Structure formats: C-alpha cells, structure tokens
Amino acid sequence: MSAFDHVTAARANDRPTSVDYINKLFGDTFFELHGDRRFSDDKAVIGGIGKICDKPVTVIGLEKGRNLKERMDHNFGSAHPEGYRKALRLMKQAEKFHRPVLCFVDTSGAYCGIGAEERGQGEAIAENLMEMMTLRTPIISVLIGEGGSGGALALAVADEVWMLENSIYSVISPEGCASILWKDSSKTAEASECLKLTSQDLFKMGVIERIIREPRNLDSIMFESFKGLIARTFDKLEAVDTDTLLQKRYERFRKF
Amino acid sequence: MCAVLNTSDIFNFLKPKNELEKQGVEQDNRPYIPDELWVKCPVCKTPVLSSDLADNMKVCPKCGYHFRIPARVRIDMTADKGSFVEFDADMTSKNIIDFPDYTRKLKNAKINSGENESVITGVATIEGIKTVLVVMNSEFMMGSMGTVTGEKITRAFEYATDNGLPTVVFTVSGGARMQEGILSLMQMAKTSGAVKRHSDAGLLYITVLTDPTTGGVTASFAMEGDIILSEPRALIAFAGPRVIEQTIRQKLPKDFQSAEFLLEKGFIDAVVTRNEMKKTLADLLELHGCRTEEKEGE
Numbered sequence: 001m002s003a004f005d006h007v008t009a010a011r012a013n014d015r016p017t018s019v020d021y022i023n024k025l026f027g028d029t030f031f032e033l034h035g036d037r038r039f040s041d042d043k044a045v046i047g048g049i050g051k052i053c054d055k056p057v058t059v060i061g062l063e064k065g066r067n068l069k070e071r072m073d074h075n076f077g078s079a080h081p082e083g084y085r086k087a088l089r090l091m092k093q094a095e096k097f098h099r100p101v102l103c104f105v106d107t108s109g110a111y112c113g114i115g116a117e118e119r120g121q122g123e124a125i126a127e128n129l130m131e132m133m134t135l136r137t138p139i140i141s142v143l144i145g146e147g148g149s150g151g152a153l154a155l156a157v158a159d160e161v162w163m164l165e166n167s168i169y170s171v172i173s174p175e176g177c178a179s180i181l182w183k184d185s186s187k188t189a190e191a192s193e194c195l196k197l198t199s200q201d202l203f204k205m206g207v208i209e210r211i212i213r214e215p216r217n218l219d220s221i222m223f224e225s226f227k228g229l230i231a232r233t234f235d236k237l238e239a240v241d242t243d244t245l246l247q248k249r250y251e252r253f254r255k256f
Numbered sequence: 257m258c259a260v261l262n263t264s265d266i267f268n269f270l271k272p273k274n275e276l277e278k279q280g281v282e283q284d285n286r287p288y289i290p291d292e293l294w295v296k297c298p299v300c301k302t303p304v305l306s307s308d309l310a311d312n313m314k315v316c317p318k319c320g321y322h323f324r325i326p327a328r329v330r331i332d333m334t335a336d337k338g339s340f341v342e343f344d345a346d347m348t349s350k351n352i353i354d355f356p357d358y359t360r361k362l363k364n365a366k367i368n369s370g371e372n373e374s375v376i377t378g379v380a381t382i383e384g385i386k387t388v389l390v391v392m393n394s395e396f397m398m399g400s401m402g403t404v405t406g407e408k409i410t411r412a413f414e415y416a417t418d419n420g421l422p423t424v425v426f427t428v429s430g431g432a433r434m435q436e437g438i439l440s441l442m443q444m445a446k447t448s449g450a451v452k453r454h455s456d457a458g459l460l461y462i463t464v465l466t467d468p469t470t471g472g473v474t475a476s477f478a479m480e481g482d483i484i485l486s487e488p489r490a491l492i493a494f495a496g497p498r499v500i501e502q503t504i505r506q507k508l509p510k511d512f513q514s515a516e517f518l519l520e521k522g523f524i525d526a527v528v529t530r531n532e533m534k535k536t537l538a539d540l541l542e543l544h545g546c547r548t549e550e551k552e553g554e
Contacts, residue, residue: 110475112495112503117513120523122474122494129448130480134456149432150444150475150494157445171432171441171472180434181356196353196437207438250449254410256403256442 001166003192006199007174009166010145011108016215017077018046018061018104021144024223025230026050026059033090039119042083044075044111047090049099053231058094060087061104062155064145077146078111081124084154088128095137100234103141103155108173110151125154132157133253134246138237140230142212143167143199159237159249162210163199169207170197206255297321313530322487322530324467326369327376327393330426334534335380335389342378343412349373349404351435358435361397369395374429375405377412379421383538384548388416390425392473399429401473402436406443409477413450422460422546424537427478431471444476451480460544462537465492465515465524483540484524485533486515492524 001009009015022030030050035041047060064077087103094101110121132139139158147156147169163169178184178191196202199211212229215222237245294303300319309316313333314323325333331340348366351358366372374396380389390412392399409425416423432440454461463481467490474494478484486492493513501508511517518524528536 110494112500114500114504114508114512117493117495117500118521120479120521122492123479123523125475125494126448126477126479129445129476130452130455133445133449133452149441150472153441153444154475157448169438171436171438172434177434194353194355194437195434202438205438207442250453253442253445253449256406256439256446 002189003195003198003201004174004189006166006168006197007188007192010168015145016218017066018063018106018144019066020218021104021142021223022046022048022050022059022061024218025052025227026057030059033093034086036082036085036089038085039082042075042080042086043073044077044079044107045083045086047087052102052227052234055231055234056097056099057102057230057234058090058099059102059104060090060155062107062152064106075111077107078109079107079151079154080111080113080116081119081121084110084124084128087155088131091132091135091139095135098137100138100140100238101135101158102230103139103158105141105143105147105152105155106145106167107148107151108146109148110154125150128154129157133249136242136246138234138245139249140233140237143169143208148173157249157253159245159252160209160233161207162212163202163208164212165199165214167199168197169199169202170195295323315530320488320529322467322489324394324428326395327371327391327426330391331376331378331380331389333530334382334391334424334426334537336382336384340378340380340389342376343415344377344408345372347373347404347408349402349436352403352439353435353437355435355437361435365395365397369393371396373404373408374399374401374433375408377408379415382424382534382541385538385541385546386421387541387546388412388421388423390423392426392428394428397430397433399427399473400431400433401429401440401443402433403439403443405433406440406446409443409447410450413447413454416459417450417454417457420457420459422462422541422544423454424462424464425477425481426464426466427469427473428466429469429471429473429478431473441472444472447477448480451477455480455482460541460546462540464528464533464537466490468493468496470494470496479523485526485528485536486518486524487533488515488527488529490515492518 032048046063062077063074065071065074141156141158141161143163174188174191175185178187202208293306297316299321302318314325375392377390461481463484465486470493515527
C-alpha cells in the first residue's frame with residue numbers, strides 16, 4: 001500500500017466512525033453528555049460515560065457522520081472551539097471522578113471559518129494541549145481515520161496514542177502540502193509520501209505506541225479484543241502513581 | 257550578453273525630488289542617496305526616510321503602522337543594553353524526514369536571516385528585572401515552528417521554571433513547519449507542556465503577539481500567556497484569511513483577525529504600541545513581584 005492508499009482508506013466513507021466504536025465498545029452502557037457550558041453543543045465532538053469491561057470510562061470522539069445527513073450534522077468532523085471546550089469539560093469531569101479518558105480522533109482538521117476564529121479556535125486548542133498534559137487521570141487516544149493537524153492533536157495529548165492500521169496523522173493535509181510545495185493541489189500522492197503520515201511511519205518515529213488491526217466490518221471480532229486491550233492498558237496506567245504518570249506523559253512529548 | 261540597465265535610473269522619476277535635484281545640480285556633485293534610504297509605508301504609502309523609521313522603532317510616523325522587524329532588533333528594543341545572554345545559539349535544524357527541498361530552504365533561510373533558527377532565546381533584564389526572553393524571527397522561514405524551534409522554546413521555559421523566572425515571548429509565525437511533518441506538530445504539545453509546568457510553578461508568562469501570528473503557534477504557546485499583549489493591527493489567526501476565504505467561499509470583513517478584533521472578542525488583554533512595549537512589560541513584571549536584579553557590590 002502506498003502512502004496515498006492509506007490516505008484514501010483513512011477517508012473512505014464506509015469506514016467506522018467514533019459512534020461505531022463507541023457503540024461496539026460500550027454498548028448500552030454509554031450515556032451521552034452534551035455542551036461546553038459556554039456557547040453550545042458542537043456535534044463534531046461527541047462524548048459521554050460508559051463502561052468497558054465493567055470499568056467506567058469517559059469517552060470523547062471527533063465524529064464525521066456515517067451518511068450525508070449525519071455528516072452535515074456533525075460538520076464532517078471539523079470541530080469549532082466549543083467542541084474542544086466540550087471535550088475539555090468532559091476530561092476535567094473524568095479527572096474529578098477518577099475515570100480514565102478514551103479519545104477517538106477522526107478529523108480533517110479544526111474548522112476554518114468566521115465563527116471558529118471569532119470564538120478562539122487557537123485558544124481552545126492551546127488550552128486543551130496544556131490541560132491534557134497535566135490531567136490527573138490516564139488518557140488513551142486512538143486515531144481511527146484522519147488525524148488532521150492541531151485539530152487532531154487537541155484530543156491526542158495522551159499517555160498512549162494508537163493508530164488504526166490505515167489511519168493517517170499529519171501536520172497538514174496532503175492537498176495543502178502539495179499546493180504549498182508545487183503550487184498544485186493535485187499532486188496529493190507525492191505529498192502523502194513526503195509527509196510520512198502512515199501508521200507504520202509514525203510507529204517507527206515513536207509518535208505512536210501501537211498499530212491496531214482494522215476491523216473488516218462492524219461485526220468484526222476485532223472489537224472484542226480491542227475492548228480487552230483498552231481495559232488492560234487503563235489498568236496498567238492506573239497502577240502507576242499519578243505524579244509518575246504525568247512525568248512520563250511530559251517526557252513522551254518532550255522527546256520530540 | 258546584453259547591457260545591464262540600472263533599474264534605479266528608470267524609476268528615478270518616481271522618487272520625490274529633493275531640493276538639490278530640483279535645482280538641477282550636476283550629477284557628479286549630487287549627494288549620493290541610495291534607494292534603500294527610503295521606505296514606503298505599506299499602509300499609508302508615505303515614503304519615510306529609513307533613518308527616521310529606525311529612530312521611531314520602525315513605526316510609520318504618519319499612520320502608526322508597525323513594520324516587521326528582525327528578532328535581534330526586537331531584543332535590542334526590549335532588553336536592557338548588554339543584558340541579553342543567549343541560549344542554544346548554535347542549535348540548528350536538519351532535514352529529519354528527508355523532505356524535498358528542505359535542506360536548500362534551510363540553507364537559504366540561514367543566509368537570508370543571518371540566524372540559525374526561527375527563534376532566539378535567552379535571559380535578559382527589562383528595566384532591571386530579570387526575565388527569560390524568547391523572540392521569534394519572521395526572517396527565518398516566516399517564523400515557522402520546527403523541532404529546533406520547539407526545543408529552544410521548551411528549554412527556555414524549563415530554565416525559567418528551574419530558576420523561578422518570568423518569561424516574555426514575542427511571537428511571529430506562519431505556524432508549524434510542514435517540512436518536518438508530524439514532528440513539527442508534536443512541538444505544539446511539547447511547548448505547551450513546558451508552559452504548563454512554568455504556570456503551575458506560579459510564574460508569570462507574558463505573550464506579545466506580533467504580525468503575523470498564525471497556525472500551530474497561535475494554537476499553542478501564543479495563546480497560553482497569563483497576559484497576552486499584541487502590537488497594533490497584527491494579524492492573529494488560527495487559520496489564515498486566505499484559507500478561510502477558500503473554505504467558506506466569501507470575502508472576510510475588513511480587520512477580521514486583527515489585534516483590535518481579538519481584543520474586542522476577548523482573546524487578548526491589550527494592544528500596546530512598540531514605543532510603549534518595554535515600559536508596559538516592565539510595569540507588568542513589577543506588578544507580579546518580579547524584582548530588580550541587584551548589581552554586584554551594591
């Protein structure tokens with residue numbers, strides 16, 4: 001598979017989204033929570049509480065939507081500042097109640113628009129980066145599709161960052177890179193190679209801890225083993241005393 | 257080989273004539289005035305004498321436009337004379353992910369700016385108050401943030417935290433440095449972590465946003481100051497105006513994303529002119545109990 005094949009697969013319309021992962025992993029235990037308590041409820045970010053292997057977990061996901069109507073409702077997974085603030089509110093709540101945090105990342109990037117700028121897109125992302133670094137509860141972030149720049153990172157300052165095999169994670173979209181580099185946004189394939197955005201590349205660079213095998217479909221047995229992996233990893237992270245956990249999280253990003 | 261035309265001859269008529277020229281003084285006797293002596297203000301279009309501009313801290317005397325200035329000039333304007341001690345001056349970027357053309361771009365950036373990276377860090381005194389000073393440089397790849405930029409900034413904050421010092425950061429940046437791929441994105445998390453530790457230690461961090469501050473820098477340490485100042489009319493954005501216009505397919509209102517706009521929306525504390533900046537910084541440091549360095553023997 002070329003880098004561009006990974007880009008195509010990561011963006012495929014039939015790919016499971018955060019809602020699918022939440023349904024498969026949390027089932028009936030999931031209770032959705034809404035709103036940032038400051039401006040509105042950004043549907044590009046969904047979040048709530050549920051149980052994985054009997055363990056209460058706060059789960060937050062960037063949601064693209066699974067059909068055209070849903071995609072429009074969820075703004076194609078591009079969050080506004082209130083989406084990042086909603087995520088932070090739920091993380092702070094998790095910290096208070098000693099619940100670990102699980103994040104699913106799937107976005108082409110934070111939304112670029114008038115409202116997003118007026119309400120401080122940069123400030124909202126920056127705040128998450130700072131606060132996640134010292135959130136006193138374990139965090140696992142999983143890139144399940146696209147990991148577009150700062151808008152993805154705002155949910156990926158974690159103790160462990162995993163990627164689905166065909167997901168991508170990049171500082172800029174291949175189109176954006178091509179248009180800057182060659183003034184030609186159609187040279188996406190070349191740009192995809194240059195950016196080193198595949199799970200294998202990022203694993204080699206130490207940016208992620210683990211590559212997760214893709215589920216063939218929503219009935220895949222992958223979800224059962226994934227559930228077990230998440231629960232075991234949270235157990236492992238919870239066994240570490242919090243100050244050590246935060247020191248390790250700091251060093252995890254300090255090394256880059 | 258064709259003859260080389262001196263463009264200054266062709267465009268001479270565009271220049272405002274000085275008194276000597278008007279009187280038709282012989283070419284040879286005329287005082288030599290190179291074109292660089294005059295700078296046209298990009299906002300009010302007034303031609304300004306370079307020396308006048310320099311005397312006025314590179315602010316247009318007519319309309320108050322703040323010209324972009326190199327980091328070293330900024331340091332001279334901010335730090336007390338001779339007080340600046342630079343950190344990690346030799347640290348320099350490599351083409352870590354083997355990105356096309358990056359090696360050449362880095363080389364050119366070094367030649368054009370005379371600097372090794374897009375940021376200069378160190379410790380200085382401002383009106384006698386010791387502070388860590390971080391100044392980004394638009395002349396080096398538009399102040400983009402690569403791994404070395406992030407490392408220098410992180411080290412500066414760690415030094416400040418270890419030594420109980422306040423930190424003043426002047427930002428100017430096009431955002432994360434694409435040529436370093438995901439590792440440039442990681443600098444946003446790395447620097448934010450260092451800022452958080454500095455903040456948790458109860459230390460003061462003042463950000464000064466200058467034109468332009470965008471992208472990954474806006475979405476990390478630029479917006480993390482306890483107090484955020486900006487120079488007048490600076491462009492401050494997460495997504496730049498062109499990107500937004502392409503996304504929403506409409507023209508943006510005038511002054512959208514200007515410092516004054518951000519002030520109105522509640523994202524910065526004050527717009528401060530360059531002439532007032534040093535005093536403002538010193539006052540704020542003093543208000544936070546940051547004390548004047550005692551000179552040896554006093």
